[in-house]
Amino acid sequence: MVPLTWYLVLAAALFAIGMFGVLARKNAVAVLMGVELMLNAVNINLLAFWRYTALGELVGHAFAVFVITVAAAEAAVGVALFIAVYRQRDTVNVEELDAMKG
Amino acid sequence: MTFPTLNFPVIAPQIVLVAAALIILLADLMVANKRILGWISLIAVIGALAAVFVCRSDSAAFPLALGGPSGPGTMALADGLGLFASAAVLIAAGLAILLAIERVGDFSRFEKPGSEKKQARSGDHPIAEAPGPQVTDRAGAYYALLLLATAGMTAMATASDLMTIFIALEIFSLALYILVGFNRRDLRSGEAALKYFLLGAFASGFFLYGIALIYAATGTTSLEAILHNIQPMSISLPFRPLLPVGMGLLLVGFGFKLALVPFHMWTPDAYQGAPTPVTAFMSVATKAAAFAALIRVLAAVASYDRPWLLALAALAVLTMTLGNLAALRQTSLKRMLAYSSIAHAGYLLIGLAAGNQLGVEGALYYLLAYTFMNLGAFAVLLAVQRRDENDVTGDRILGLAGRQPLLAALMAVLMFSLAGIPPLAGFFGKLYVFSGAVEAGLAWLAIVGVLNSALGAYYYLRVTILMFMAEPAESDQEISSGKVETLQPGWAVMTTVVLAVLGTIVLGLWQWPWTQTIAQAVSTLALR
Amino acid sequence: MTEAYLPILVMMVVAGGFAAIALGVSALLGPRRPNPAKDTPYESGIVPLGDARRRFPVQFYVIAVLFILFDVEVILMYPWAVAARQLGLFGLIEMAIFVVILLVGFIYAWKNDAFKWQ
Numbered sequence: 001m002v003p004l005t006w007y008l009v010l011a012a013a014l015f016a017i018g019m020f021g022v023l024a025r026k027n028a029v030a031v032l033m034g035v036e037l038m039l040n041a042v043n044i045n046l047l048a049f050w051r052y053t054a055l056g057e058l059v060g061h062a063f064a065v066f067v068i069t070v071a072a073a074e075a076a077v078g079v080a081l082f083i084a085v086y087r088q089r090d091t092v093n094v095e096e097l098d099a100m101k102g
Numbered sequence: 103m104t105f106p107t108l109n110f111p112v113i114a115p116q117i118v119l120v121a122a123a124l125i126i127l128l129a130d131l132m133v134a135n136k137r138i139l140g141w142i143s144l145i146a147v148i149g150a151l152a153a154v155f156v157c158r159s160d161s162a163a164f165p166l167a168l169g170g171p172s173g174p175g176t177m178a179l180a181d182g183l184g185l186f187a188s189a190a191v192l193i194a195a196g197l198a199i200l201l202a203i204e205r206v207g208d209f210s211r212f213e214k215p216g217s218e219k220k221q222a223r224s225g226d227h228p229i230a231e232a233p234g235p236q237v238t239d240r241a242g243a244y245y246a247l248l249l250l251a252t253a254g255m256t257a258m259a260t261a262s263d264l265m266t267i268f269i270a271l272e273i274f275s276l277a278l279y280i281l282v283g284f285n286r287r288d289l290r291s292g293e294a295a296l297k298y299f300l301l302g303a304f305a306s307g308f309f310l311y312g313i314a315l316i317y318a319a320t321g322t323t324s325l326e327a328i329l330h331n332i333q334p335m336s337i338s339l340p341f342r343p344l345l346p347v348g349m350g351l352l353l354v355g356f357g358f359k360l361a362l363v364p365f366h367m368w369t370p371d372a373y374q375g376a377p378t379p380v381t382a383f384m385s386v387a388t389k390a391a392a393f394a395a396l397i398r399v400l401a402a403v404a405s406y407d408r409p410w411l412l413a414l415a416a417l418a419v420l421t422m423t424l425g426n427l428a429a430l431r432q433t434s435l436k437r438m439l440a441y442s443s444i445a446h447a448g449y450l451l452i453g454l455a456a457g458n459q460l461g462v463e464g465a466l467y468y469l470l471a472y473t474f475m476n477l478g479a480f481a482v483l484l485a486v487q488r489r490d491e492n493d494v495t496g497d498r499i500l501g502l503a504g505r506q507p508l509l510a511a512l513m514a515v516l517m518f519s520l521a522g523i524p525p526l527a528g529f530f531g532k533l534y535v536f537s538g539a540v541e542a543g544l545a546w547l548a549i550v551g552v553l554n555s556a557l558g559a560y561y562y563l564r565v566t567i568l569m570f571m572a573e574p575a576e577s578d579q580e581i582s583s584g585k586v587e588t589l590q591p592g593w594a595v596m597t598t599v600v601l602a603v604l605g606t607i608v609l610g611l612w613q614w615p616w617t618q619t620i621a622q623a624v625s626t627l628a629l630r
Numbered sequence: 631m632t633e634a635y636l637p638i639l640v641m642m643v644v645a646g647g648f649a650a651i652a653l654g655v656s657a658l659l660g661p662r663r664p665n666p667a668k669d670t671p672y673e674s675g676i677v678p679l680g681d682a683r684r685r686f687p688v689q690f691y692v693i694a695v696l697f698i699l700f701d702v703e704v705i706l707m708y709p710w711a712v713a714a715r716q717l718g719l720f721g722l723i724e725m726a727i728f729v730v731i732l733l734v735g736f737i738y739a740w741k742n743d744a745f746k747w748q
Contacts, residue, residue: 015311022304031300038307045314053321053341063265063323065705067310070272072702074303076695077276081283081299083691085292094300097293100371100437108720124734131741 007048014041028085028092032078039071111157112180112260115150115188119253122146123246130242136210140203143245147196147252154188154256176326177266182623184260186466187394190473191259191387193605195252197598198383199245201481204592208489209285209377210241244284248383251277255391264313264323267395271309271359274391275302278384282376288492294375301358301368309355315348316403325402332405349403349410356399359392361444362451363420370428373440378487381436382480385443386473393450393469397462401627406457414455415547422448422554430561435494438561439479442520445558446472452551453535459624461538466620468531471609475519475528478602482513485591485599502569509591510569512603519606521562522555527609689747696739703732 014037021034043064050060082092089097110117123146126139133139157180178184254274261267279302283295317323318341320331331337332345357365373381404410425445432438450472453465483494486502486509503510519526532555536548591599609616670677710717710725717724739745 015307018307019304022300022307028296028300032303035300035303035307038304039310042307042310042314045311046317049314049318049341053318057322059265059317059323062709063313063317065709066265066269069702069706070269070306072698073276074272074306076699077279078299078303079691079695081279081292081295083688084283084286085296087688088286088289088292092296094296097296099290099293100374120731124731127734127738131738 004048004052007044011041011044011048014038014044026093026095028082028094029079031094032075032082036071036075039067039074043067111153112178113257114153114156115192115256116253118146118150118153119249119256122149123249123253126242126246126249130246133242136206136239136241137203139242139245140199140206143249144196144199144203146249147192147199150252150256151189151192151196154185154192157185176324177263178257178260179262180260181626182619183394183397183466183627184262186620186623187259187390187469188256190390190470191252191255193470194383194387194390194473194477195248197477197481197601198379198387199248200594200601201382201477201484201598202244202248202379204594205379205484205489206241206244207239209287209291209492210244211237211239212286240284244281247277247281250274251281251383252387255387258391259394261395262325262398264316264325264399267399268306268310268313270391271395272306274388275306275359278380278388281380281384282372284380285377285492287490288375290371290375291377291492292375294372298368298372305355305358305365308351308358312348312351312353312355315344315351317348319343319345319348325398329402329405332403345403349399352399352403353413356392356396357417360389360396360447360451361421362417362447363424363444366421366425366444369444370437370440373443374434374437374493377492378436378480378484381440382477382484385440385480386477389443389447389450390469390473393454393465397454397465397627400454400457411455411457411542411544414451414457415544418448418451418455418547419550420448421445421451422551423557426554426557426561430557432561433495435483435496435499435565436480438565439476439483442558442561443476445554446476446520448554449532449535449551452539452547455547456535456538456542456544458538458542459621460541461535462627463617463620463624464531464534464536464538466623467534467609467616470616471519471527471531471606474602474605474609475516475526478516478599478606479513479520481595481598481602482509482516485509485595496565496568499565499569506591509596509599512599513569514566515603516606517562517566519610521559523559525610527606530610530613692744693747696744700732700736 018034018037018039018041021037022031025031025034046060046064046067050058085097086092091097122143126142129139129142130136251274254270254272254277258267258270258274261270279295279299282298283292285291313323316328319339320328321337321339322328322331331339332342354365356362358368361369373385376384400406400410422445425441425443425448429438429441429445432441446468450465450468453461453463453468455461456464486498487494499510499513502513515526519528522529522532524530532551536551539545539548539551706728707725710721714721
């Protein structure tokens with residue numbers, strides 16, 4: 001059986017890639033993709049931990065299902081906001097959105 | 103196979119709120135007069151508040167359990183803490199709805215874009231349904247989202263499982279993202295929503311990773327079971343070392359949601375860009391819900407251990423100081439209050455950093471006081487804000503006392519309370535929190551807090567001076583030249599301000615029932 | 631248990647290796663004589679029009695977003711479906727409430743012309 005560590009390393013790497021995407025990308029859509037990657041990394045963690053440690057309950061599975069639905073809702077709200085902003089400003093580049101300062 | 107048992111009193115407030123939100127969405131399709139929807143939502147909030155008090159009258163806690171009463175499967179717990187924070191959230195929601203009832207049209211109406219842009223909206227709340235030929239009014243969606251956010255916040259306040267905490271957090275966050283970007287005529291509203299959304303979603307990632315690690319370390323997500331499993335000699339936990347890592351990540355997530363420095367970057371922009379009633383609501387209600395959850399999580403996962411308390415103390419110092427320093431140099435009053443609410447999160451955190459009975463009691467008292475005074479301050483801003491604007495600068499309140507003496511006097515009370523001048527609620531909140539810190543041996547933290555209060559008093563009093571000291575001749579001239587028109591605030595806005603001021607004064611002068619309720623609420627928690 | 635998956639591993643290695651070798655060899659040995667006609671994207675023999683990165687009608691996003699929502703929310707039905715018999719009437723009512731909530735959102739979107747393509 002694949003040791004748990006592998007899953008954890010995979011999840012941590014995915015999380016780090018997602019975090020890099022959030023911090024380094026300027027396009028809001030790319031940032032959102034980074035966030036989705038982070039959430040999916042957590043899903044891997046949850047399922048791996050459930051498989052290897054759980055005390056007989058399906059918490060990990062149930063949680064992963066909720067995370068998936070929450071991520072979808074988040075993506076929907078996010079894309080809707082992006083469209084609204086794009087119509088006003090013709091950009092969703094986070095560095096060009098600087099109407100407020102201080 | 104364990105069967106879920108539902109204890110309806112525990113989730114009665116949420117049922118009322120969600121049902122009302124759905125009814126409003128459907129009614130929005132049929133009703134042309136959107137003000138009715140506002141009244142429906144206000145009734146729903148009052149109904150939910152009544153449900154909270156029904157829970158309260160029965161002394162036993164009602165657990166919402168999956169398998170067994172108050173066992174490890176408990177998902178939500180209507181104990182004193184949860185009911186108290188729920189009540190604070192519902193009060194904030196009720197005042198925010200009353201605040202918006204006359205002014206919602208300022209930001210919910212917009213001209214329908216050209217034909218090729220017609221179907222701009224998306225998500226579950228598309229635009230559309232034009233009552234007139236051109237103007238679209240999304241007031242119904244506004245009230246529905248506000249109720250859903252409230253349902254999420256009350257759920258977070260009563261949640262006793264990391265899973266429910268996360269879902270509740272997302273429910274209210276998603277609703278708030280849309281509410282912040284509700285004003286389609288203001289460029290800054292959309293920008294604020296975008297920033298709030300991206301950073302909020304980023305924070306959810308950390309929050310969730312923290313939960314996953316805590317789940318790994320303890321084998322469960324139920325706070326009660328976590329508390330049980332991490333006792334020494336309980337069960338073998340091979341991944342126990344992951345617990346502090348998970349708690350740290352969870353704290354980062356909470357930091358974003360509570361706008362603690364250094365996770366506060368979104369706060370000023372989101373608060374400034376959001377429609378003012380939304381700012382008023384989210385600045386207080388989010389804190390009540392998230393602080394209640396944080397108090398629970400700290401008790402279960404971190405057991406209020408010394409290192410965690412010191413970390414909280416460090417966060418509190420940073421949050422207070424940077425919040426106050428940034429607030430000093432703002433010209434927009436809305437942005438100033440945004441930074442000031444960051445500073446107040448710092449004061450609240452002092453109570454948690456103390457980690458003892460007195461500190462947490464003080465934090466809860468402060469939360470209720472803060473709900474009234476901060477919401478009231480934003481309500482005053484809305485009262486002086488022009489209908490086509492979404493911001494208030496200092497010159498708009500210049501000489502306000504001459505034009506609207508009552509409003510200026512009420513604002514002065516709120517400013518004094520925020521500054522912490524006795525005998526108002528803000529003063530006692532700070533007093534309790536600081537004495538909690540002293541009792542816990544963190545006298546230095548209390549001293550930093552007092553110094554910060556002095557710093558804060560400077561800009562609150564500056565607002566008061568602006569209102570009372572300015573030469574009325576000049577403003578008369580400006581009125582006649584049309585530069586400043588005397589805007590009469592509607593009765594609903596005035597009622598909100600009066601209620602908030604009453605709350606601030608009553609909470610300060612007549613403390614006994616509140617402090618007793620809070621003491622009962624805190625006594626069931628596992629503090630140091 | 632791991633041994634059972636060995637054939638799959640072998641297949642993946644072979645498939646990946648074949649693809650890599652085919653691409654590598656053709657890149658090394660194949661002649662390179664680019665011309666504009668070869669560089670254009672292949673669209674079934676039809677001359678391509680415009681840029682592939684042109685903007686989509688925003689209506690497309692609206693429908694896509696609604697699709698994501700209703701599509702993914704349905705996965706919450708799977709756990710219920712697995713245990714539907716044990717959960718009995720209680721589970722059925724809960725799921726009915728869930729569907730009604732989705733339905734209200736659907737009606738709201740529908741009545742607001744979110745699905746009308748113009």
